[in-house]
Amino acid sequence: MPKTTKKESIASKLAKKSPMKTAAVIPGTEGHQPVSAFENAMIQFDEAAKVLKLSSSQIAVIKQPRRITEVQLPVRMDDGSIETFTAYRVQHNIARGPAKGGVRFHQNVSLDEVKALAFWMTYKCAVADIPMGGGKGGVIVDPSRLSVSELERLSRRYFAELVDLFGPDRDVPAPDVNTTSQIMAWFMDTYSMHHRNHVPGVVTGKPLELGGSAGRVMATSRGLLFATRRAVARKSEKLPGMTVAVQGFGNVGSYSATLLQDDGCKVVAISDVNGAFHNPNGIDAHKALAYSTKNRGLKGFDLTGMAKKMKNALDILELDVDILCPCALELQITGKNAQKVKARYICEGANGPLDHTADKILDKKGSFIIPDILCNSGGVIVSYLEWVQNNMGYYWTEERVNSDLERFMNKAFDAVYDTMKVHKCSMRVAAFAVSIQRVSQASELRGLYA
Ligand code: NAD
Numbered sequence: 001m002p003k004t005t006k007k008e009s010i011a012s013k014l015a016k017k018s019p020m021k022t023a024a025v026i027p028g029t030e031g032h033q034p035v036s037a038f039e040n041a042m043i044q045f046d047e048a049a050k051v052l053k054l055s056s057s058q059i060a061v062i063k064q065p066r067r068i069t070e071v072q073l074p075v076r077m078d079d080g081s082i083e084t085f086t087a088y089r090v091q092h093n094i095a096r097g098p099a100k101g102g103v104r105f106h107q108n109v110s111l112d113e114v115k116a117l118a119f120w121m122t123y124k125c126a127v128a129d130i131p132m133g134g135g136k137g138g139v140i141v142d143p144s145r146l147s148v149s150e151l152e153r154l155s156r157r158y159f160a161e162l163v164d165l166f167g168p169d170r171d172v173p174a175p176d177v178n179t180t181s182q183i184m185a186w187f188m189d190t191y192s193m194h195h196r197n198h199v200p201g202v203v204t205g206k207p208l209e210l211g212g213s214a215g216r217v218m219a220t221s222r223g224l225l226f227a228t229r230r231a232v233a234r235k236s237e238k239l240p241g242m243t244v245a246v247q248g249f250g251n252v253g254s255y256s257a258t259l260l261q262d263d264g265c266k267v268v269a270i271s272d273v274n275g276a277f278h279n280p281n282g283i284d285a286h287k288a289l290a291y292s293t294k295n296r297g298l299k300g301f302d303l304t305g306m307a308k309k310m311k312n313a314l315d316i317l318e319l320d321v322d323i324l325c326p327c328a329l330e331l332q333i334t335g336k337n338a339q340k341v342k343a344r345y346i347c348e349g350a351n352g353p354l355d356h357t358a359d360k361i362l363d364k365k366g367s368f369i370i371p372d373i374l375c376n377s378g379g380v381i382v383s384y385l386e387w388v389q390n391n392m393g394y395y396w397t398e399e400r401v402n403s404d405l406e407r408f409m410n411k412a413f414d415a416v417y418d419t420m421k422v423h424k425c426s427m428r429v430a431a432f433a434v435s436i437q438r439v440s441q442a443s444e445l446r447g448l449y450a
Contacts, residue, residue, distance in 0.1 A: 035355060035356065036112045036113075036116075037112060037113050037116035037117075037330045037331060037352050038112045038113070038115045038116040038119070039112075040116065040330075040331070040352060040355050040356055041115075041116040041119045041120060041352070042063070042119075043356045044356065044428060044429075044432055045059075045063055045119070045432065045436070047356075047425075047429050047432070048429050048432030048433045048436050049063075049436060051423050051425060051429060051433050052433055052436060052437060052440075054436070054440060058440050058443075058444070061440075061443050061448075062093055062095070062122075062436065062439050062440055062443055065090045065091065065092045065093075065115050065118055065119065066091055066092060066093060066094065067090070067091040067165075068088070068090050068111070068115070069088065069089045069090070069162060069165060070086065070087070070088050070111065071086075071087050071088075071161045071162065072084045072085070072086060072087075073085045073086075073087050073139070073154060073157045073158055073161055074157070075150065075153050075154045075157055076153060077150055078147050078149060078150055085139050085140060085141050085154060086139070086140045087137070087138065087139040087140070087158050087161070087162075088109070088111055088114045088137060088138050088139075089103075089114075089135065089136075089137040089162050089165055089171070090111075090114045090115050090117075090118035090135060090136050090137070091118065091133070091134075091135045091165070091171055092115075092118035092119050092121065092122045092133065092134035092135060092136075093122040093133045093134050093439060093443075094133035095133060095439055095442040095443040095446060096125065096126060096131055096132060096133055096438070096439060096442045097125070097130075097131040097132040097133055098132055098133060098167070098168070098169050098170050098171055098172055099118075099121075099132070099133045099134060099135030099170070099171040099172070100121060100125055100132040100133065100134065100135060100171075100172050100174070100204075100380060100383065100384070101117065101118055101121035101134055101135040101136040101137070101173065101174065101176075101380075102117075102136060102137070102173060102174045102175055102176030102179065102205075103136075103137035103138065103139070103158070103173050103174075103175070103176055103179050103183075103187075104117070104136070104137070104138040104139070104176040104177045104178065104179065105138070105139050105141050105143045105154075105177070105178040105179050105183075106138070106140075106141070106142070106143075106177050106178055107140065107141065107142040108140075108329075109138035109139060109140045109141075110138075110140075113138065113330065114136050114137065114138045115136075116330070116351075116352060117136035117138075117176075117351055117352075118134050118135050118136035119134060120134070120351050120352065120372060120373055121133075121134030121135060121136055121380070122134025122435075122439060123373050123431070123432055123435035123436065123439065124372075124373040124374075124376075124377045124380055124435070125377075125380060125384075126434075126435035126436075126438040126439050127373050127374055127377060127412050127415070127416065127431050127434055127435040127438075128374075128377040128380060128381050128384075128408055128409075128412050129408070129411065129412065129438070130380065130381060130384040130408070131384075132172070132380070132384060135171050135172075135173070136176075137158070137162075137173055138176075139154065139158055141154065143178045151183070152186055155179075155183045155186045155187060155190075156186055156187075156189075156190045158187075159186070159187045159190040159191060160190055160194065163190070163191060163194050166191060166202055166203075167191075167199075167202060168199060168201035168202050168387065168390070168391070172201065172202060172203060172204060172383075172387060173187060173202075173203050173204075174203060174204045174205040174379070174380070174383050175205040175251070177250070177329070181205055181206055181207045181212060181217075182207070184203045184204070184205045184206045184207075184212075185206055185207055185210050187202070187203045188200060188202055188203050188206055188210060188211075191203075200390040201387050201390035201391055204216070204382075204383035204384075204386040204387055205383060205386070206386070211386070211389070211390050211395075212386060213382055213383075213385055213386035213389055213395070213396070213401055214395070214396065214397060214398035214401050215382055215385075215398045215401035215402050215405065216379075216382045216383065216386055216401075217251070217255070218255045218259070219378045219379050219381065219382035219383075219401075219405060220251065220252045220255075220349065220376050220378045220379035221251075221252055221253075221254075221255030221256040221258075221259050221349070221378070222255070222259060222378050222402065222405060223375070223376065223377055223378015223379065223381060223405060223409050224252070224256050224259075224325065224347050224349050224370075224375050224376060224378065225256070225259040225260060225263065226378070226405070226406050226409040226410065226413075227347065227370050227374060227375050227409055227413050228260070228323065228345065228347050228370065228375075229263070230409075230410060230413040230414075230417075231345060231347075231368055231370055231413070232345065234417060235368065238264075239260070239263045239264055239265055240263070240264025240265070241264060241265070241266070242264075242265045242266070242322035242323055242345075243265070243266050243267075243268050243321040243322050243323070244257065244260050244261075244265045244266065244267045244268065244321060244322070244323045244324075244325065245267075245268060245269040245270075245316050245317075245319045245321045245323075245324050245325070245343070246267065246269070246270050246271070246325045246327055246349075247271050247276075247316050247317060247324075247325070247326045247327060247328050247332060247350075247353075248271065248272060248326065248327035248328030248329070248349070248350060249270050249271065249272040249288070249289075249292055249297075249298055249327075250272070250327070250328075252327040252349040252350070252376065252379075253270070253272075253325065253327030253328070253349060254285070254288070254289045254292060255289075256325050256327055256347070256349050257270060257285035257288070257289070257325075258285040258286050258289055260285075260323065260325075261284075261285040261286070265322075265323065266282040267282060267283050267284075267285045267288075268280055268281075268282060268283065268319065268321060269283070269307070269310070269316050269319055269321070270283060270285070270288055270298065270307075270316075271298070271310075271313050271316045271328075272292070272297055272298045272328075273297065274297050274298045274299040274300075274301075275298070275299075275309050275310065275313050276309070276310040276312075276313040276314075276315065276316040277298060277301050277302055277306075277307035277308065277309055277310065278307055278308055278309075278310050278316070278319070279306060279307040279308065283306055283307050284306065287306065288301065288306065288307075291304060291306075314332070314337065317332060317333055317337060317340075317341055318337065318340040318341055318342065319342065319343075320342045321342070321343050322343065322344050322345060323343060323344070323345045323346075323347060324341065324343030324345070324346050324347070325346075325347045325348075325349050326346070326348060326349065326350050326353035326354075327349030327350050328350055328353070329350060329353070330350065330351060330352035330353060331352065331353070331354075331355050332350070332353045332354075333346075333353060333354045333355070333358040333362075334354075334355045334357060334358050335355065335357035335358060335361070337358075338354070338357065338358035338361040338362055339361055339365075341358075341362060341365075341367070343367060344366075344367060344368065345367070345368050345370070346362065346367050346368070346369045346370070347370045347375050348369070348370060348371055348372040348375045348376060349372075349375065349376050350372065350376070351372050351376065352372060353372070354369070359426065359428060363426050368427070369426065369427055369428060370413075370427060371416075371427055371428040371431045373431050373432070373435065374412055374413060374416050374427070374431045377408075377409070377412060378405055378409060381404075381405050381408045381409070382401060382405055385401055385404060385405070412434075415434050416430045416431045416434055417430070419431075419433050419434050
């Protein structure tokens with residue numbers, strides 16, 4: 001892995017260009033000001049709670065995170081010096097089962113972001129109807145600055161420092177941005193050493209050799225594909241021939257591109273931290289994935305002749321395509337650029353890529369938005385299946401896992417779609433209505449221990 005570079009990373013430059021702070025008020029959306037990820041999540045909750053007519057007591061129990069932990073992680077660097085990293089674990093709600101949610105390693109991680117991500121996990125697990133609650137973790141670090149051994153020491157220190165929070169029946173982390181199956185293996189080993197036991201069920205997204213599940217690597221993207229197929233069918237349309245743009249070409253984005261292409265779509269643009277690449281005649285997503293794997297990203301992809309580099313990476317969101325898959329980070333489409341988004345289907349591979357103003361604008365324009373807590377729930381569904389297999393000590397074939405995933409996704413999609421029709425609301429409000437109802441019911445049945 002490359003060593004420390006003093007140059008500002010492209011990710012942080014892009015983050016500075018984020019429209020969040022400068023968004024103008026769009027006519028018709030007055031009162032919808034730019035917000036943080038967590039504020040946006042709270043607005044999403046309030047809209048659905050209003051539809052459900054929840055009481056203030058019901059809201060008080062399930063809206064805010066239940067436990068927030070912040071730690072400083074001292075890590076010895078390869079040159080002998082010690083650096084400290086700020087890290088978080090937020091457990092939002094455990095009414096329906098152990099907390100579940102990934103750990104993110106990124107220089108822009110903040111407590112606000114981790115709280116939002118933990119909140120979305122509670123309602124993602126509930127919309128998918130799996131028996132787990134919501135959690136999320138994060139470390140403020142640019143992992144591309146670290147050597148492999150520094151990354152291992154940081155990962156182990158994170159898990160050791162928070163070891164009492166975790167457990168197969170307490171809180172089960174998984175990969176997120178910049179965290180891999182190798183990091184999950186280090187997490188699992190650290191926990192198992194502390195407990196003098198082999199405990200594979202403490203994390204999911206592990207390598208197959210250590211109790212990972214067949215199908216987990218592509219699960220989030222496969223779930224996105226199943227949800228997209230369902231949405232397109234509800235509109236009496238067909239996927240073959242549709243054009244696709246994918247922002248973010250990591251785990252979720254790259255496999256979403258290849259799976260949609262395999263279903264007959266034409267991928268015309270892809271992007272990552274190195275920029276956006278466009279070819280109206282189509283980019284072979286499999287070749288792009290092979291390039292990105294070999295070169296650790298899309299840097300120089302334009303030199304292959306397969307696509308041209310776009311001047312502004314964010315313009316990928318405004319291309320005239322049928323399907324747009326934002327698969328990078330939060331708050332990419334906001335009041336500032338939503339009016340220019342032309343895609344008819346927006347399939348949220350990332351968590352929180354649209355803010356509430358963008359939601360209003362795009363709903364008005366007639367875009368069909370498959371909201372994150374539904375669209376990218378394939379990852380946590382197969383994580384749940386991995387946890388079940390770990391608890392049994394018996395492992396299924398990829399066909400079995402994929403067919404269970406499809407069943408869960410279709411059931412969740414139909415519940416949300418039907419709720420949208422009943423309440424005449426957006427797909428996002430409907431997804432929260434379905435899931436908030438489930439969490440609230442579980443909470444009431446458990447009662448208050450006091
Ligand atoms: P990843 O680290 O594998 O990939 C992230 C990708 O986004 C990389 O290609 C990176 O270069 C790109 N990126 C980062 N900043 C960008 C920017 N400003 N513009 C364009 N591209 C940018 O992460 P991932 O696991 O694919 O996660 C992506 C999103 O999906 C996150 O929001 C994550 O929370 C969400 N998600 C992931 C999973 C999962 O199973 N991995 C499940 C559900 C949701």
